Amino acid sequence: MAITAFPEQFRWGAATAAHQYEGFTKNQWSRWEAQGHIKSGDSSGAACNWWNIAEEDFQRAKDLHLNALRISLEWSRIEPIQGQWDDAALRRYRSMLEALRNLQIEPLVTLHHFTHPIWFEDMGGFLSPKATEYFERYVTKAVETLGDLCDFWITMNEPNVYAVFGYLIGDFPPGRQGDIRSTLLAQAGMARAHAAAYRAIHRIQPSAKVSWAQHINIFDPANQSSPLDRWSSRQQDLSFNGFFLRAIETGSAEWYIRPFVGDMSMVKQTADYIGLNIYARNTVRFNLSSAGELFGKRETPAGAPLGDPGISANYGEIYPQGILRAAQRVARFRLPIYITENGVADRADRLRPWVIAQAVCAMHDALEEGIDLRGYYHWSLVDNFEWAEGWTMRFGLYALDTETQGRTLRPSGELYAEIARMNGYDEKIHGIARHKM
Numbered sequence: 001m002a003i004t005a006f007p008e009q010f011r012w013g014a015a016t017a018a019h020q021y022e023g024f025t026k027n028q029w030s031r032w033e034a035q036g037h038i039k040s041g042d043s044s045g046a047a048c049n050w051w052n053i054a055e056e057d058f059q060r061a062k063d064l065h066l067n068a069l070r071i072s073l074e075w076s077r078i079e080p081i082q083g084q085w086d087d088a089a090l091r092r093y094r095s096m097l098e099a100l101r102n103l104q105i106e107p108l109v110t111l112h113h114f115t116h117p118i119w120f121e122d123m124g125g126f127l128s129p130k131a132t133e134y135f136e137r138y139v140t141k142a143v144e145t146l147g148d149l150c151d152f153w154i155t156m157n158e159p160n161v162y163a164v165f166g167y168l169i170g171d172f173p174p175g176r177q178g179d180i181r182s183t184l185l186a187q188a189g190m191a192r193a194h195a196a197a198y199r200a201i202h203r204i205q206p207s208a209k210v211s212w213a214q215h216i217n218i219f220d221p222a223n224q225s226s227p228l229d230r231w232s233s234r235q236q237d238l239s240f241n242g243f244f245l246r247a248i249e250t251g252s253a254e255w256y257i258r259p260f261v262g263d264m265s266m267v268k269q270t271a272d273y274i275g276l277n278i279y280a281r282n283t284v285r286f287n288l289s290s291a292g293e294l295f296g297k298r299e300t301p302a303g304a305p306l307g308d309p310g311i312s313a314n315y316g317e318i319y320p321q322g323i324l325r326a327a328q329r330v331a332r333f334r335l336p337i338y339i340t341e342n343g344v345a346d347r348a349d350r351l352r353p354w355v356i357a358q359a360v361c362a363m364h365d366a367l368e369e370g371i372d373l374r375g376y377y378h379w380s381l382v383d384n385f386e387w388a389e390g391w392t393m394r395f396g397l398y399a400l401d402t403e404t405q406g407r408t409l410r411p412s413g414e415l416y417a418e419i420a421r422m423n424g425y426d427e428k429i430h431g432i433a434r435h436k437m
């Protein structure tokens, strides 16, 4: 009997996304890559070749005893030209979902994971007044065609990351920097499109489970006893983590952004569960010269565990304990919670076993507190194309050789397989002591 035993129905999964896995997609990100914006100079290319051989990796997930897999649909394949559906693409997604069903792996399907057709980007993406209508139409088509194989959906992946990197930092297309207004409007546009998709899915599948995936970065004051540090870390939290949570809970935005973002009342209570993507923590120090960042300077505490560096990015302190804190935070929604992503960039697998063990302990603590946590999707199954960092950052339970397409299971993959098989964790067997939360 495992010391930390999990409920019988618990989902042990891995998370993936279309552009990062399928290969040769034609969307706003492939154009961005072709324009030379990837810091490593890489492009996604064949990626993990899933358009041809996803089933081989589904079998690998099965070999790891996983009972769940998160994949995404590539809108630009399904509707490459506005209003024209590609039936062959939809058939390919059907065959992928059928393969998962045959392996008794439950699919969780994301409808927008950072990418969309170029025609949609060129009309302004989620800033366009037409965004909701077009997104809803695509979602309706996808769910009508695939709904007999899947009833578990994520409308949008990480609207906060999409908006901040696309309109404030500029690492993602459309590459705008410092455009605070568009950062807010993009999130508001995604929230309204999410709400329309939520209702459209429920019209087709009344019993569907629908939500979005919320990225939560933990912000703590650099100095707990400094009121200014506490204030600025709270501002970082509200502006980065808080937007969608608040919209779902109340159908509105913070009072000071309400005048910019328009009516959000339709967003209220459009979630059947909460999906959390948890990776990192930053400490925040009040700094008068960081006005553009709400007077907070983000830091990584000395000695904190760090993943592999990207070309210029520091993803912050790797903080699997954040799973418990984030789950506590959203428990008030009284909805089931899934950890829809958690992982670390770690080519040599020096940290990933520890991350997985701590994540499992954090989830067990949450369950002991009575929190309704239903599943964990490790990011990622195979090394993925990591957006602006290209192939420099490796997140896979399986290492990928991009030249040969060969896969090699990392030791952390063996550990995770054992946890999934036992449906629990025992530090005596697995040899990694739990971290004090």
Ligand code: BGC
Binding pocket: 017, 020, 157, 158, 161, 215, 277, 341, 379, 384, 385, 386, 387, 395
């Ligand atoms: C995204 C993934 C990404 C992962 C690792 C998440 O923010 O949803 O697409 O690869 O983090 O950085």
